[in-house]
Amino acid sequence: xxxxxxxxxxxxxxxxxxxxxxxxxxxxxxxxxxxxxxxxxxxxxxxxxxxxxxxxxxxxxxxxxxxxxxxxxxxxxxxxxxxxxxxxxxxxxxxxxxxxxxxxxxxxxxxxxxxxxxxxxxxxxxxxxxxxxxxxxxxxxxxxxxxxxxxxxxxxxxxxxxxxxxxx
Numbered sequence: 713x714x715x716x717x718x719x720x721x722x723x724x725x726x727x728x729x730x731x732x733x734x735x736x737x738x739x740x741x742x743x744x745x746x747x748x749x750x751x752x753x754x755x756x757x758x759x760x761x762x763x764x765x766x767x768x769x770x771x772x773x774x775x776x777x778x779x780x781x782x783x784x785x786x787x788x789x790x791x792x793x794x795x796x797x798x799x800x801x802x803x804x805x806x807x808x809x810x811x812x813x814x815x816x817x818x819x820x821x822x823x824x825x826x827x828x829x830x831x832x833x834x835x836x837x838x839x840x841x842x843x844x845x846x847x848x849x850x851x852x853x854x855x856x857x858x859x860x861x862x863x864x865x866x867x868x869x870x871x872x873x874x875x876x877x878x879x880x
Contacts, residue, residue, distance in 0.1 A: 846874055850874045851867045854870060
């Protein structure tokens with residue numbers, strides 16, 4: 713079969729076919745210009761927005777990582793400073809404890825010294841009282857043994873002699 717026969721068999725009319733091809737071409741040009749091009753422009757704009765969003769997301773991720781690193785650095789520094797402050801506080805507490813211990817020791821020593829001085833004064837007072845009492849008893853015993861009344865000069869001399877012997 714020949715090509716004209718095939719065209720005739722299918723009912724191809726050249727004038728109609730040419731008119732349809734021209735109409736189709738016009739529709740294609742109009743669609744390209746008024747529909748396809750704006751859609752492509754809109755898709756391109758969206759593609760750029762997506763790319764910009766991805767770039768911003770990457771930038772935000774990088775900023776977040778940098779911020780996290782800074783936060784970690786600040787935390788490490790804060791921990792180091794806190795440890796230093798704790799050690800300083802412990803040292804200060806040890807110094808204060810040592811000072812308080814020294815004060816307590818000094819106060820205890822002062823109390824001991826005061827107690828010894830008071831005991832020495834009491835001892836001296838009691839010894840003086842004992843000497844007077846022994847002197848009085850000696851004078852009384854001498855008076856009773858000799859049967860004679862002693863003068864105040866005799867009593868004084870006897871009391872002094874007795875005090876010397878008791879002290880020795």
